Amino acid sequence: MDTAPLLTVDHLSIAFGSHRAVKDISFHINAGETLGLVGESGSGKSATSLAMLRLLPPSAQITGNISFSGESLLALSPEAIRRHRGRNLAMIFQEPMTALNPVMPIGAQIAEAVLAHHPQVARKALKEKVIEAMRQVALPDPEHRFGDYPHQFSGGQRQRILIAMAIVNQPRLLIADEPTTALDVTVQAQILKLLKDLQVRHQLAMLFISHDLAVVAQVANRVAVMHHGQIVEQGPAQALFHSPQHIHQEAAGLCPNHADRSPAASG
């Protein structure tokens, strides 16, 4: 059924021992839609996204249901979830330097992402895929720079490399966990614009996670607000940005001096 959401999180709870990090949350993401997940540090955003990819440590107790394209992710075998990861569901993390291998050329790292799911791909086609992915994320001079190492790129370019790795297999859902938090404001705006362009161009669905509502409001169609492990508010991005009901303003980065920042500014 085409009208069913691509991803449904249903009564998800996550506990680490006696600490209940995520408490009975439910949300969905439609195909091609960006859901923003916003909340202060420690509110359970990363735990939620890691549960979707089954990357939480075995000690985490998870209840509820996560369904992707009708398939229950929590019930899949480790082998089956590996096939999804980086293929249908891809993730980009906050810290580009720690997520990249410093001693491997960036082209080889993007190629690894392809080979993980298409081990039989021919050398020439592989190189073309890598260069095309670099072009998609507007890295400079892909033909000449795929042999360069991470330290030869700027922070913003390194985040572009990670985005290239995430999109090279044309996933249906991209999870971006604080993808711009480590970057300065100008570069942050460029990366947000890139994600938005990719989302439209590839009909990507996206879960965009940030502690900063002003950032989330720039990319998300809808926003869910997390607080102490619960979703306390959900709604269209614009409406929420202009009259948040539950957000602890300081914690969510919505300081008074940000209040007049237009969420559609970079549109």
Ligand SMILES: Nc1ncnc2c1ncn2[C@@H]1O[C@H](COP(=O)(O)OP(=O)(O)O)[C@@H](O)[C@H]1O
């Ligand atoms: N692997 C873990 N073991 C124990 N506690 C964890 C683990 N991961 C996260 N937590 C705890 O769960 C809560 C939510 O963390 P997290 O999802 O990382 O928050 P956020 O991403 O919103 O900042 C925090 O209290 C954190 O300390």
Ligand SMILES: [Mg+2]
């Ligand atoms: Mg986090």
